[in-house]
Amino acid sequence: xxxxxxxxxxxDPEGTESRFLFGTDSWxxxxxxxxxxxxxxxxxxxxxxxxxxxxxxxxxxxLTEAGYGECTIANADGAFDAMTTYGVDGRDFRLWACEPTTxxxxxxxxPNFSSWVQIFHATMQSIVGDGDVLRVRLRERVWKMQSxxxxxxxxxxxxxxxxxxxxxxxxxxxxxAYNASPVLLDPAYLTYLISATGGVSAHHLKDSGSVVARALxxxxxxxxxxxxxAALQGTTIQVGHYLTHATSGTLKLGSPxxxxxxVDAAATAGDNPSDVMVAIAEAAGFPASxxxxxxxxxxxxxxxxxxxxxxxxxxxxxxxxxTTYGQAIGAIAASIGAWVGFNRWGELRGxxxxxxxxxxxxxxxxxAGILSIKRTTSGDPGRGVPxxxxxxxxxxxxxxxxxxxxxVVPANVRKEIGEEYPLSTVTxxxxxxxxxxxxxxxxxxxxxxxxxxxxxxxxxxxxxxKGALEATAPAPGSQFAELLGVxxxxxxxxxxxxxxxxEDIEIGACMSVTxxxxxxxxxxxxxxxGIRYELSKKPTATFTLWG
Numbered sequence: 001x002x003x004x005x006x007x008x009x010x011x012d013p014e015g016t017e018s019r020f021l022f023g024t025d026s027w028x029x030x031x032x033x034x035x036x037x038x039x040x041x042x043x044x045x046x047x048x049x050x051x052x053x054x055x056x057x058x059x060x061x062x063l064t065e066a067g068y069g070e071c072t073i074a075n076a077d078g079a080f081d082a083m084t085t086y087g088v089d090g091r092d093f094r095l096w097a098c099e100p101t102t103x104x105x106x107x108x109x110x111p112n113f114s115s116w117v118q119i120f121h122a123t124m125q126s127i128v129g130d131g132d133v134l135r136v137r138l139r140e141r142v143w144k145m146q147s148x149x150x151x152x153x154x155x156x157x158x159x160x161x162x163x164x165x166x167x168x169x170x171x172x173x174x175x176x177a178y179n180a181s182p183v184l185l186d187p188a189y190l191t192y193l194i195s196a197t198g199g200v201s202a203h204h205l206k207d208s209g210s211v212v213a214r215a216l217x218x219x220x221x222x223x224x225x226x227x228x229x230a231a232l233q234g235t236t237i238q239v240g241h242y243l244t245h246a247t248s249g250t251l252k253l254g255s256p257x258x259x260x261x262x263v264d265a266a267a268t269a270g271d272n273p274s275d276v277m278v279a280i281a282e283a284a285g286f287p288a289s290x291x292x293x294x295x296x297x298x299x300x301x302x303x304x305x306x307x308x309x310x311x312x313x314x315x316x317x318x319x320x321x322x323t324t325y326g327q328a329i330g331a332i333a334a335s336i337g338a339w340v341g342f343n344r345w346g347e348l349r350g351x352x353x354x355x356x357x358x359x360x361x362x363x364x365x366x367x368a369g370i371l372s373i374k375r376t377t378s379g380d381p382g383r384g385v386p387x388x389x390x391x392x393x394x395x396x397x398x399x400x401x402x403x404x405x406x407x408v409v410p411a412n413v414r415k416e417i418g419e420e421y422p423l424s425t426v427t428x429x430x431x432x433x434x435x436x437x438x439x440x441x442x443x444x445x446x447x448x449x450x451x452x453x454x455x456x457x458x459x460x461x462x463x464x465x466k467g468a469l470e471a472t473a474p475a476p477g478s479q480f481a482e483l484l485g486v487x488x489x490x491x492x493x494x495x496x497x498x499x500x501x502x503e504d505i506e507i508g509a510c511m512s513v514t515x516x517x518x519x520x521x522x523x524x525x526x527x528x529x530g531i532r533y534e535l536s537k538k539p540t541a542t543f544t545l546w547g
């Protein structure tokens with residue numbers, strides 16, 4: 001097997017990017033190669049050790065954990081000492097492999113896709129050297145998700161707020177947000193910022209919990225009640241009313257408020273989980289379309305269909321200096337029972353988690369092809385032992401209020417407004433009895449089976465000061481019960497690394513395992529929740545499996 005590391009580095013102060021190829025063999029690409037007529041230096045000692053997995057902190061849901069690894073390159077002669085001075089942080093690293101046994105294989109045509117396979121697409125953190133080797137430190141492209149969601153106010157007026165706001169975080173809304181707090185931009189104008197993203201409208205504005213009337217423009221309540229934010233500032237609004245300008249994510253009051261101002265914010269792009277996660281990913285720097293598209297449209301179209309079918313509405317409000325894009329998108333995914341992460345092409349993918357028994361296996365492993373198998377199931381809830389109930393709390397109340405409410409707000413509404421998650425549903429987990437087949441509570445067998453809490457990011461709204469809170473759980477409770485309410489197995493299976501395997505297996509794929517132990521003699525299907533590569537000497541791949 002032959003490996004090639006493809007490294008991009010900025011080689012001068014102007015940021016000129018060059019591409020370097022290091023292989024486990026030496027050769028020269030031909031005129032049909034990419035790059036053409038380029039040497040491949042046979043200095044690759046360790047192609048890479050690299051790992052990615054679905055976030056363990058949220059069971060099998062949420063954002064995949066960032067993968068980290070290292071590639072080593074021989075440099076005892078000092079020929080590539082300069083590599084340690086180049087700019088590589090955040091630049092691309094690709095690892096390729098081939099088994100030169102196919103008729104399509106040619107060295108010169110690298111990376112001809114009929115013979116070369118991309119193992120993974122990562123970015124680099126640094127290249128360091130100890131004299132004999134260069135160590136290329138790798139991290140998965142998910143690192144871009146570690147940037148902070150909220151920009152800061154400049155304090156220069158307008159949408160940047162008054163001077164007192166300078167340096168403080170702006171509010172950001174994706175999807176929708178129940179009872180969110182807009183930020184007062186300028187007391188002189190009574191203008192507020194709902195979301196720095198723009199494209200967010202303020203619905204059902206409340207002052208001290210009491211609904212304020214929305215001013216009409218052209219006889220209707222329009223998302224853009226003015227032509228621009230500047231026009232909104234200059235608009236005279238009737239006392240006791242407000243006007244919103246969704247394009248800039250702002251609003252204006254017609255008279256000073258008595259107490260806390262809140263709104264039920266709504267993004268004009270929609271609150272389907274797919275819309276929200278794509279919007280977060282785009283804001284983090286992953287294009288959803290165009291030549292440099294990095295978001296898998298088919299995956300998120302499937303999530304959108306699921307969301308429409310299940311009447312799923314989600315959203316998140318952020319105003320702090322710590323929340324990252326990764327935390328935001330992971331929270332949304334976890335609340336609907338989905339995972340989201342990157343594949344070997346550096347493309348953002350995602351899916352609703354389903355029982356692997358109903359999936360199509362892309363790889364069937366038998367005992368003869370397995371180097372080692374280890375059952376990692378434990379006695380912890382969700383790591384083998386099922387849950388007895390699923391409690392979903394929703395919608396997220398972004399501004400709990402226990403004091404300062406207007407007298408018109410009744411007791412039942414006061415109670416709900418004071419809670420972070422005012423509504424909840426409980427689903428009892430069940431499994432089939434052995435004989436005769438019947439549905440019985442999981443707790444009949446597992447007496448101490450606990451409760452799995454889903455703190456959902458569902459969207460809610462209250463249309464009047466006294467009316468019912470309109471909201472639904474973003475995902476069916478039965479969906480979580482089917483996944484977590486029955487006994488499950490966790491395994492780590494190590495196999496020889498084969499290019500043919502790797503082309504089929506990604507996080508979220510399904511594989512079957514047949515083995516004489518662990519009750520696997522008849523074969524069983526599993527969800528791939530983690531992949532670890534050890535590619536030096538005798539290359540192996542270790543799969544973390546759930547099912």
